[in-house]
Amino acid sequence: MQGDTLQKHARNRVQELPGVILEHPFGAEWDVFKVCGKVFMLLTDITGEPIVIVKADPEDGKALREQHEDITPGYHMNKEHWITLHPGGDLKKRLVDDLVTESYLLVVENLPYAKRPVDPQTFCRSAQ
Template sequence: MDGDTIQQHARDRVEELPGAELEYPFGPDWEVFKVRGKVFMLMTDTTGEPIVIVKADPEDSKSLRENHKDITPGYHMHKKHWITLNPGGNLQKALVEDLVTESYLLVVENLPRAKRPVDPEIFGDRRGL
């Protein structure tokens, strides 16, 4: 899957997530997606190719990196909690969508209950990862 396709799948999924917003706090080269002011996904092509950076549970992150050559530690982010989805390999659309959703839900889980746009326990099927 090429980078533009990875980024488009990620964007399409974000459009379905309640309360998700796009900002450009680092300039036009960085798309930053937030829920209630907290970052859950970034996209850029400053590395020379279009990439998607998402939050991941540390254990899931390790497993994903071991099993997918196109998933690497988070570019310019805390390597334990963030991963980068890189183009050129065989990442499937469903996996990209699942990883975006998981990142969103990891952030939502840490919001005060009154600020949560969804209940993370019942939103989507998180067991698919």
């Protein structure tokens, strides 16, 4: 998936997720997506290419990095809990959708029940 397409697709997926806001706390070159004040996705091209940074379960992140050369440890983030998606390789739209959704759900499941915009156990997981 090419860079602009990668970021555009990630943005489109985020628009389908309840309770998401976009902020720019690190400047205009960083799009920071949050749910209930917690970051779950960042977009930037500060590295010279348009990248997507998402939260991932440590085991899943490790497996993804081993399977896809276009997935690396999270740029400027905790390398165990975040991954970076790079353009130009074999990343499929479905995988990008799944990674954005899973990042969102990882954050939501750590929120107090009363603040959760969705039930992380059932949201988007019934078809999987």
